[in-house]
Structure formats: C-alpha cells, structure tokens
Amino acid sequence: MAVSFDSAFRDPELCRTLIRRLERALQGRKMRFMEVCGTHTVAIFQSGLRSMLPDSVTHLSGPGCPVCVTHDAEIAAFMKLAGRDHVVLATFGDLLRVPGPKGRCLKHARAEGARIEIVYSPLDALALARDNPSDVIVFLGIGFETTAPTVAATLLAARQQKINNFCVFSLHKLVPPVLRTLLDDKATDINAFLLPGHVSTILGMRPYSFLAEEYGVPGVIGGFEPVDILLALCTMAEQLRDGRAEIVNAYPRAVSDDGNPRACELLEQVFVKADALWRGLGRIPGSGYALNPEYADMDARVRLGIQLEDVAPIPGCRCGDVLKGAISPKQCPLFGKKCTPALPVGPCMVSTEGSCAAWFKYTEH
C-alpha cells in the first residue's frame, strides 16, 4: 500500500485555504448540510474539523450507519433466531450490542448459549458453513450498497461450491430512497447533502440526480480526509451562493461517475429491491434488498420462516429524529443519561459510527 493518507489530504495549510474559500462562499449565510455516512461523521469529529468550521455551518448526521437504521422489528427477528437449534448466527461485531426487546441484545443471547460468531466478511460466514455442515449458518446482512455486493458474491460462491447450509437474513438498505424520504419530511431542514463516498463507489452519481432535479438540493460526493470534506463543503456552499443545485463528484480518486458496473450487476443478479423498515422513519418503498426468488434456498426469511412482527418502540428513544437531522443527539432526553455507550438504549449509541456514539465520544456533555 504505497498511498500515504497522511500527506496532501491532511495538509494544514490547504485546510486553512479551503476554510477561507468556504467562508467566502457562505458570505455569512447559514448552511445546514447532512453527512449521510457515519464514516463522514467520525471523520469530521476525529480530524478536529468540527472545531474549525465556520459557526454558520451546521452538520447533521444522517441515516448512514448500518447499525443505527436497523429497525426494532428486524432486531426482534434476529434475536428470535438466536438460540434456535442448529442455527449459528454470523454477524459483524456491532450488532451484538444493539438492544432489542426488553433491552436484551445478542451478547445476552450468546451468554445464555446461543451460537453467535463475529465475522469480518460474509466469506468468513461461508467458511463457517463449510466447517459446520450439520448447522445452518445465518449471516445477518446489514449495510448499504457498499456491503451488499460482497454478500451477493458470497451467495454466488456458496452456490458454486454447493454449500447448502448457508443463508442470509438480508436487512440491506439503499441510500437514495431514504434521502427522498428525508426531503419529503417537513421536520427536516437540509440545504445540501455530503453524499457517502463508499456507497458512491458502487452507485456513481446518477442515482442521486433527483436531489438536484426534483428538490433543488445540491449533493456532493466527498472523500473522508479533511481536505476532501472541506472541498465538498466549498462546492456545496458555492452552489448555494449561486442558486445552483447539482450533483458533483468531489472524490474522483475513488468514485467513478458511473460507479462500479460489475458490482451493480451482482446486486441485480442476487437481490431485488423491496420495501424496508428503517428505524425512526418506518417503511420506505423500494429502499431495501431482498433476495431474488431464484436464491430462496439461501434466503433466511424463506428457509427459516422469519416474519417481521410489530414491536413497541423503545420509550423515550429519539434515534429516529436524530437520523433525520431533526434534532442533534444532545437534544434527545436520554443522551448521556439513560443512554450511553456502556448501556445503549437506541442503536445510534452502539456503533462507533452511530451519530449519538460519535457525539458522546467527541463532545463535552
């Protein structure tokens, strides 16, 4: 790996120049932008950028952390799977701590004997299936367009290798539909979007065009280093100054304007778009990936008869309003009191890339 992530894209002088450019573009105007992706949220805090942004700039942390957007009914469903005979859940580590019904999480289930394995890739889950032929390995498929192609590739590999005891509980969600839902919601006030760099490597620019064309809201695809983020903010502030709304790719070293066609083909082959439940936002049409019926044998919903059941929302938790950018994490009455990273009430406090966890980690409270 020869690229130094530390040099040009973290250059202090360049950052100062870009901040001056941002101030000039703003001309004192207020700008409320939403960073859709949790990695951007963390980058803004971790780099110290937040302490340097002009006061008139407000950043809202959007619904871009896969753990945060997981719906109560989905959590209840995988909690119910845990502990079933001959079922091994394979999951990314973050999901272990997400509180489900009665505050129980997968960690509790594991302590009581449920078989749950942390994996770093769906291919690890497939290896588990190969090594444990008498069990059914259920991979909890969370994540957005970035993560879904590797899951799709794993399903194809399972079929090719004739591994019959592997299945996926697909909870994947899609970014563009939720942005539309946010803009349709009267409670939100978003001037521009910092579009997610990772998701955009797959999607490219076109799926976001409705933001500019239908809603007149600029969207800028940005990278994750301070210079990347500042450049994206300048680009959106200049559009607002000029009364323009465009989708701009300000991360061309990683994102091709057309995305990754091979990955998109994989997604189309294995998944079909379906309605999905989002925490705090409810059912959004066409905003999730279900398995294509051709892969029903590897669809945990079909194979294990999983139904999403209505569950009572967590009392007092305002994760939904946080995800919409309607309130900042600190405005939730539970933040830092009943809800902390040690004892999270809502999922936004669980993942390191969750809005509430990031605010808890990096700001005074």
Add this chain to the structure above:
Amino acid sequence: MMAEDAILLLDAGSGGMASQRLIAQCFVRNFSNPLLDTLDDAALLKDLHAPLAMSTDSYTVTPLFFPGGSIGTLAVHGTVNDVSMLGARPRYLTCAFILEEGLSLSVLERIAADMGNAARAADVQIVTGDTKVVPRGCCDKVFINTTGVGEVIVDPAPSGHSAASGDAVLISGFVGDHGLTVMNSREGLSFLADTASDSAPLNGMVESILSACPDVHVLRDPTRGGLATTLNEIAQQSNVGIYLDESAIPIRESVKNGCSFLGLDPLYLANEGKCICIVPEEQADAALTAMRNTPYGKDAARIGSVRAEKAGRVILKTPIGGERLLTMLEGAQLPRIC
C-alpha cells in the same frame, strides 16, 4: 526434547509422573535457575529489599504466535513492565499455566522457550509455577498467569495520581504496533504484512529514566485500550487536563494506513513495549535523552503537556489545527462495516 507430533494429555496435569516429566522437560529446562531448580513448594527469596512492587496478569491471545512475539513473550514482558512502572527493578516471576488437553507439545515448548529467553533478556527469574491441564474445550489452548515482584528504587514511587500542571508527557516510541499486528495475524489481513508487535521488556529503560530524572511523576505502559485510554486514566487519577499534539505522536505509516483502511484509531490499540513518562518540564529533555539511549526507546517523543484546566480530560490538537476530546472507549474497537 519432545516428538514433533506429540500432544498434551490430561495425565500431564495429574500431579504424577506425567506432570513431573512435563515440568522437567519443558519448564525447568527453559526457565532453569537455582531457585526454581529446587522444585520445592515455594521459592525462598532472601535478597529482596522493601519497598516491593508486585503485579499479576493473565495472558490469553489468539493466535499464540505473531510477528514480533508470542503469548510467552507477553507473559514475561507484560508483568515485568507492570512492576517496572512503579519505579521498581523486577526480580522474580511466578508463572501458572492452564493448558488445554490436546495442545501440541511442540507449541508448548516454543512458548516456554520464548518465556525463558524473555526472562533472561529482562534479567528476571521465573522461580515457581503451576500447571493445570483441562479437558479439551474448557480453555483456549494456553492461558498463562504471571506474577512479578521487584524492588522500588525511587521514592516516591511514580504513580498515575502524580501528574501535575506544567509536566511534559513523553512516549517511548511508535504506538499501535501490537494491537494491529495481532488483529492482522488473527484475521489474515494480508495487506498489513509489514507490521510486528512491540513486545519488549521496559525495565532497562525505566532504570535509565529514573537515574536521569529521579522526579518522574508518572510511568505507565499503555497496553489494552492504548495510549488514549491510559492517558484518560492518568488525567482522572491526577485530576488534570492532558493536552496532546497528535502530529507529535509516533505512529508508523503502515499502522496509520492499516487503521485508516479498517476504521480503527491507533491511539486505542494495545502496546506491549511502550511507556508513557510524565515528568516536570525542566527534566523532560533529560528523560527523553535517557529513553532514546535505550534499545526500546529510540523513537521516544514528547507528545504533550499537563495543565490544570479541563481536569480529568485529554484534549487532542489535530494535525490540521483542530481540537477535540480524546475519550475512553466503552469496549473494544471494531472495524467499520462499510
């Protein structure tokens, strides 16, 4: 020596002949010293002078061997370093093994050899021990506990409670190497091929620091939880604010890049051969020179200062000129999902 393919049987923990053979062939042979070789129920220590520092730690790690070290080197270095951080000269170690039935004896031999070599290099003796063998599945291959005792050579002993406003904060070298290396070895992340653990004994360096700078306020080794967690503990114990300059913190390019890729923060990754040293400002240069003149302190750096304001907190000045809190983590760091 044992056959390459030999495995550990439950008998080896029975206390009978099989136990004796294991102890003699594996442990005594690798750790041999007059106190241990008597094989009495306890070691008779006649030459220790109070005040004494004592510390204990249990070691579990997967995989057992990784670039730069093993569970064996950790079991010696970890306890040697904990004793040293009290301004003490570590002298003796105990060690207790919990071994899983079916463990390869050649693996155990390699671990014992690593421990023996590490103890000799650190100039400490393993003087008593214990071995238990548990049925397969009841532990993960090898658990090791070591307890260390050493003589405190400064008064007052350094303590996490002693950081004072105006002090300088030093670190003895690159941070994050061990944590990323173990994760890399465990998960087979091939792009991190050039990382290695920093597992090392720090007692020699601590003695050098103490002779150059007897007023050292705090010595701590930032193991689990990394530099960030340990500095937060010190800030809380001493009720001071610790101000760090992120650009000054030594982090290898390979570790930075690996962390950037995985969404990890090197400041929270474990170190097994690093020491935080907090000293009065006027002695900072002397302490830094003393560190740099030792084999494990060549890359020592001054990374920040202690102030009265923001008591209990660690404040990080970032390379681009911003400022943020550096807080403690709730649990282990996990790589990002997307």
